[in-house]
Amino acid sequence: MFNKLSNAIFKWEWVYYTYNVEEYTRIREKLITNGIKIKTKILNYKDTRKEVENGFQDSSNYLIRVQNKNVNRANEIINND
Numbered sequence: 001m002f003n004k005l006s007n008a009i010f011k012w013e014w015v016y017y018t019y020n021v022e023e024y025t026r027i028r029e030k031l032i033t034n035g036i037k038i039k040t041k042i043l044n045y046k047d048t049r050k051e052v053e054n055g056f057q058d059s060s061n062y063l064i065r066v067q068n069k070n071v072n073r074a075n076e077i078i079n080n081d
Contacts, residue, residue, distance in 0.1 A: 012039055015074045016064040024062035027078055031066065034077050039065050 018024050024040075031038050043061040066074045 011068040012065045013068050013071050014063055014065045015071060016062075016078055018062050019059065021060070021062065024064070028064060030077050031064070031074055034073075036066055036070050036074050036077065041065070 016024075016027050018027070028038060028040065041063045043063070
């Protein structure tokens with residue numbers, strides 16, 4: 001219930017989406033290190049796998065969202081390499 005209440009008070013917006021777990025981890029750590037609170041959703045389609053060079057890889061989708069007030073800062077952090 002607290003989660004629903006906090007989402008209603010502090011609106012969240014998706015800022016990053018990837019299929020690559022390493023890329024997701026890198027972006028996640030960049031945001032957290034810079035003081036941005038995040039929420040993550042991992043979509044996993046169990047019957048779907050994508051083909052890669054050495055076989056098959058799970059096709060999970062990683063979505064990161066931040067509070068609306070932090071969207072611009074999060075985008076700057078994500079795009080700053």
